[in-house]
Amino acid sequence: MIPAVRRARSRQIITLTTDFGDRDWFVASMKGVIHSIAPGCEIVDVSHQIAPGDVRAASFILAAAAPCFPQGTIHVGVVDPGVGSARQAIAIETGRGIYVGPNNGIFTHVMAAEGLEQAVRLDRPKYFRRPVSSTFHGRDVFAPLAAQLAHGVPLGRLGSVEGEILFLDQTTPIRADSGWRCRILYVDRFGNAITEISRGWLGSHRMRASDLEVRVGRRVVRGLARSYAEGSASELFAIFNSLDLLELSVRGGNAARRFGLRVGQEVLVRPRRGGAA
Amino acid sequence: MIPAVRRARSRQIITLTTDFGDRDWFVASMKGVIHSIAPGCEIVDVSHQIAPGDVRAASFILAAAAPCFPQGTIHVGVVDPGVGSARQAIAIETGRGIYVGPNNGIFTHVMAAEGLEQAVRLDRPKYFRRPVSSTFHGRDVFAPLAAQLAHGVPLGRLGSVEGEILFLDQTTPIRADSGWRCRILYVDRFGNAITEISRGWLGSHRMRASDLEVRVGRRVVRGLARSYAEGSASELFAIFNSLDLLELSVRGGNAARRFGLRVGQEVLVRPRRGGAA
Amino acid sequence: MIPAVRRARSRQIITLTTDFGDRDWFVASMKGVIHSIAPGCEIVDVSHQIAPGDVRAASFILAAAAPCFPQGTIHVGVVDPGVGSARQAIAIETGRGIYVGPNNGIFTHVMAAEGLEQAVRLDRPKYFRRPVSSTFHGRDVFAPLAAQLAHGVPLGRLGSVEGEILFLDQTTPIRADSGWRCRILYVDRFGNAITEISRGWLGSHRMRASDLEVRVGRRVVRGLARSYAEGSASELFAIFNSLDLLELSVRGGNAARRFGLRVGQEVLVRPRRGGAA
Numbered sequence: 001m002i003p004a005v006r007r008a009r010s011r012q013i014i015t016l017t018t019d020f021g022d023r024d025w026f027v028a029s030m031k032g033v034i035h036s037i038a039p040g041c042e043i044v045d046v047s048h049q050i051a052p053g054d055v056r057a058a059s060f061i062l063a064a065a066a067p068c069f070p071q072g073t074i075h076v077g078v079v080d081p082g083v084g085s086a087r088q089a090i091a092i093e094t095g096r097g098i099y100v101g102p103n104n105g106i107f108t109h110v111m112a113a114e115g116l117e118q119a120v121r122l123d124r125p126k127y128f129r130r131p132v133s134s135t136f137h138g139r140d141v142f143a144p145l146a147a148q149l150a151h152g153v154p155l156g157r158l159g160s161v162e163g164e165i166l167f168l169d170q171t172t173p174i175r176a177d178s179g180w181r182c183r184i185l186y187v188d189r190f191g192n193a194i195t196e197i198s199r200g201w202l203g204s205h206r207m208r209a210s211d212l213e214v215r216v217g218r219r220v221v222r223g224l225a226r227s228y229a230e231g232s233a234s235e236l237f238a239i240f241n242s243l244d245l246l247e248l249s250v251r252g253g254n255a256a257r258r259f260g261l262r263v264g265q266e267v268l269v270r271p272r273r274g275g276a277a
Numbered sequence: 278m279i280p281a282v283r284r285a286r287s288r289q290i291i292t293l294t295t296d297f298g299d300r301d302w303f304v305a306s307m308k309g310v311i312h313s314i315a316p317g318c319e320i321v322d323v324s325h326q327i328a329p330g331d332v333r334a335a336s337f338i339l340a341a342a343a344p345c346f347p348q349g350t351i352h353v354g355v356v357d358p359g360v361g362s363a364r365q366a367i368a369i370e371t372g373r374g375i376y377v378g379p380n381n382g383i384f385t386h387v388m389a390a391e392g393l394e395q396a397v398r399l400d401r402p403k404y405f406r407r408p409v410s411s412t413f414h415g416r417d418v419f420a421p422l423a424a425q426l427a428h429g430v431p432l433g434r435l436g437s438v439e440g441e442i443l444f445l446d447q448t449t450p451i452r453a454d455s456g457w458r459c460r461i462l463y464v465d466r467f468g469n470a471i472t473e474i475s476r477g478w479l480g481s482h483r484m485r486a487s488d489l490e491v492r493v494g495r496r497v498v499r500g501l502a503r504s505y506a507e508g509s510a511s512e513l514f515a516i517f518n519s520l521d522l523l524e525l526s527v528r529g530g531n532a533a534r535r536f537g538l539r540v541g542q543e544v545l546v547r548p549r550r551g552g553a554a
Numbered sequence: 555m556i557p558a559v560r561r562a563r564s565r566q567i568i569t570l571t572t573d574f575g576d577r578d579w580f581v582a583s584m585k586g587v588i589h590s591i592a593p594g595c596e597i598v599d600v601s602h603q604i605a606p607g608d609v610r611a612a613s614f615i616l617a618a619a620a621p622c623f624p625q626g627t628i629h630v631g632v633v634d635p636g637v638g639s640a641r642q643a644i645a646i647e648t649g650r651g652i653y654v655g656p657n658n659g660i661f662t663h664v665m666a667a668e669g670l671e672q673a674v675r676l677d678r679p680k681y682f683r684r685p686v687s688s689t690f691h692g693r694d695v696f697a698p699l700a701a702q703l704a705h706g707v708p709l710g711r712l713g714s715v716e717g718e719i720l721f722l723d724q725t726t727p728i729r730a731d732s733g734w735r736c737r738i739l740y741v742d743r744f745g746n747a748i749t750e751i752s753r754g755w756l757g758s759h760r761m762r763a764s765d766l767e768v769r770v771g772r773r774v775v776r777g778l779a780r781s782y783a784e785g786s787a788s789e790l791f792a793i794f795n796s797l798d799l800l801e802l803s804v805r806g807g808n809a810a811r812r813f814g815l816r817v818g819q820e821v822l823v824r825p826r827r828g829g830a831a
Contacts, residue, residue, distance in 0.1 A: 010312075010316025010317050011316070011317060013312055015305065015309075020743070021603075021743035022299065022576070022599075022601065022602070022603050023601055023603035023604075023742075023743050024601065024615060024618075024742045024743055025600060025601065025615045025616075025618035025619035026742075027599075028569065028598060028599065028600040028601070028619040028622070029618070029619050029622040030622075031598050031622075032569075032598070032619060032620075032621075032622030032623035032624070032627075033622050035564075035567055035596065035598070035623065035624060036622070036623065036624045039564025039565070039624070040564050040565060042312065043598075044305060044308050044309070044312070044320075045299075045304075045305065046302060046305040047299065047300055047301065047302065047305070048299070049298075049299050049300035050300075052743075052744055052808075053806060061301060061302045062302075064301075064302035064306070065302035065305040065306050065309060066309075067309075068305070068306040068307075068308075068309030068310050068313070068416065069309035069312065069313065070309070070312060070313045070316070073309075081782070081783065081805075081806060082783050083781065083782060083783065084780065084781025084782060084783055084784070085781055085783035085784065087783075133795070133796035134780055134781040134793075135781065135782060135793065135795050135796045136795075136796030139622065139796065140796070188300075188301045188303075189297070189298035189300050189301055189329075190329055226361065226411055227360060227361025227362055227411040227412065228358070228360060228361060228412060229358065229359045229360065229361055229362035229364075230361070230362065239411075239412065241410070241412050241413075242410035242412045242413030242416065242417070251358075252330060252358060254329075287589075287593025287594050288593070288594060290589055292582065292586075299576065319589065321582060321585050321586070321589070321597075322576075322581075322582065323579060323582040324576065324577055324578065324579065324582070325576070326575075326576050326577035327577075338578060338579045339579075341578075341579035341583070342579035342582040342583050342586060343586075344586075345582070345583040345584075345585075345586030345587050345590070345693065346586035346589065346590065347586070347589060347590045347593070350586075465577075465578045465580075466574070466575035466577050466578055466606075467606055503638065503688055504637065504638025504639055504688040504689065505635070505637060505638060505689060506635065506636045506637065506638055506639035506641075507638070507639065516688075516689065518687070518689050518690070519687035519689045519690030519693065519694070528635075529607060529635060531606075
């Protein structure tokens with residue numbers, strides 16, 4: 001029934017992560033510019049629903065999605081409250097792909113995960129769209145530059161070496177009482193509250209996942225569920241999510257809304273009393 | 278003015294229907310995985326705005342969209358509250374396409390419309406993404422399997438024959454008083470309330486559309502509008518919609534909100550007194 | 555690190571602008587129809603989040619996005635409260651592309667910007683999807699016609715010459731007191747309130763942007779910011795946006811929400827007292 005397979009040639013992928021929403025013309029304008037310069041490339045939306053100006057959320061989301069894309073993918077990130085000011089435009093090459101956007105920390109999580117091979121300040125107006133507005137560099141600077149890359153222009157030709165890359169402050173768990181204090185990094189659409197505790201961190205601090213006790217506000221969560229279906233539908237439970245980060249959840253409900261969890265909130269993690277082997 | 282036509286080769290289409298929303302990285306992760314395995318295939322979003330866990334709405338929406346796609350399209354449906362539990366992953370081949378997702382009833386409406394030629398339990402981890410998380414099979418199981426199919430792997434190679442396919446309960450109109458009791462199946466973004474009464478069902482029960490009387494709550498609707506523009510802007514009216522299902526609407530407004538209609542609500546349909554010829 | 559560039563052939567682009575939202579099957583149905591008729595073409599979403607029936611917003615958004623797309627792009631606009639009534643379907647060729655949709659004014663802004671070379675009434679049912687519903691011409695009329703165009707059918711073959719094109723009323727600034735009265739045309743997702751005052755209009759009325767005084771409600775804004783970053787975070791400021799239209803904004807906030815601005819609201823623009831050179 002299924003027709004003979006049609007194998008198409010692979011196409012250069014460009015992803016977009018912005019706070020432009022999906023109601024106005026902003027995202028389509030970027031796509032039109034890209035298709036005009038690099039016809040035949042494949043554009044994939046990561047998210048356009050970042051809260052306006054939330055560079056931190058954009059950085060987290062982009063780093064969560066990027067590892068799933070083919071080697072050499074070009075990722076454009078535009079959450080850019082400083083558009084039109086002195087902030088620079090940059091492109092960063094990691095071991096996995098190229099990232100194009102404002103030099104405002106939006107690639108912090110990606111660089112932490114993938115390393116940094118090369119950074120270029122995108123300061124050559126001949127590669128921009130003319131005229132360059134002072135309010136929409138997504139269309140006038142970042143889209144054309146990403147498309148030039150997709151079209152084969154080498155990264156190094158698009159600008160000069162950038163020495164000062166801006167990073168967001170990243171919190172790490174800190175020793176406290178009998179455990180570690182960490183934070184909620186992100187709350188997803190299902191209401192799962194994601195912390196900065198990774199499976200690897202836990203291992204390197206000689207804690208066993210199954211022995212964890214997690215405190216958030218006045219609630220205490222003991223042990224770990226192995227799947228959402230196994231967790232409680234009435235009480236908060238902890239689980240390692242698909243990014244291998246410790247997450248607080250409730251089955252069939254929105255944990256953040258039900259238990260009042262929010263980004264930045266403090267979470268205390270420690271081995272259960274008498275727990276560890 | 279329009280340049281000479283550029284005819285491109287057709288590409289294998291994969292559609293996605295999920296409850297992942299459009300704010301996080303979930304959908305993009307699936308797309309990255311698909312493009313990594315089957316470069317050159319075409320991914321089309323059906324919906325990612327299914328209410329979390331609403332398998333029934335996903336089944337309805339997917340069956341509404343699927344007939345418009347080319348023969349041989351691969352449809353991925355991931356509304357999967359049982360992810361990581363014992364529920365199986367399946368692929369279903371109908372006379373029209375292949376459907377990949379959890380065996381939780383999400384393909385109920387599609388199988389009712391298109392029949393079933395083959396069902397395969399997707400139990401061969403060699404085709405999964407490694408490691409398989411317990412919380413995101415959209416990325417780790419369903420996307421890679423759909424991509425394998427798009428890349429030419431025959432369905433039968435992805436698993437063993439599945440004998441127990443889970444179906445959602447589907448209500449059908451039941452005889453009552455002088456008519457038939459049915460339900461509101463779906464409310465669309467415009468507030469149109471769609472019932473399970475199809476044009477075909479009406480014919481096979483020897484009722485003429487123009488003679489219908491529809492009762493919902495304390496409201497009575499008589500006759501049928503032929504277009505939204507013809508219907509009332511102040512009172513509820515009935516119309517056969519583009520799926521050939523009887524729908525309750527109000528011109529220029531949101532009928533569900535204005536008249537308090539909701540999914541599952543009972544609707545009574547009967548020939549108008551003295552109506553039928 | 556980046557693999558050798560893969561240059562793909564360009565593909566015919568079709569854009570979609572509708573009020574169908576992203577939850578139901580409407581948009582996917584159109585895409586399925588297009589891919590069935592014109593496999594290999596590229597579909598780009600402009601917006602599906604137009605408020606139901608808001609033809610004016612659709613016209614504005616489409617005209618804002620269209621200039622970024624390659625010459626010869628086919629744009630489909632479906633905000634169509636008159637679907638199934640006597641309103642005609644049209645296709646309009648401008649100097650830049652082809653626009654397909656209902657003849658209800660949805661291409662007003664595009665024609666104002668790009669001119670009109672040819673208009674065709676799409677009245678040949680052999681090019682429609684069968685059967686044609688009375689409620690979903692996006693799927694049954696506009697998508698198939700756009701796909702025929704993409705597939706190489708000449709515009710003139712799809713219908714007869716249309717002589718009566720419907721335009722929306724467009725306001726222009728009118729002389730008042732010591733200045734000009736104009737309106738807010740659009741409020742974007744960031745809460746920026748866009749007026750009908752363009753940079754060009756200002757020049758042709760011998761006003762200097764830097765000398766402007768803008769009154770909206772009881773607020774008075776003097777001068778112009780050159781970027782969002784330069785504007786005030788507590789008071790309304792004025793700026794020329796990326797469409798070269800005068801816009802009211804507040805840094806890091808939602809100006810429309812904070813200052814109660816809305817589409818259609820009156821704005822008074824005049825040279826600052828003693829301002830103009």
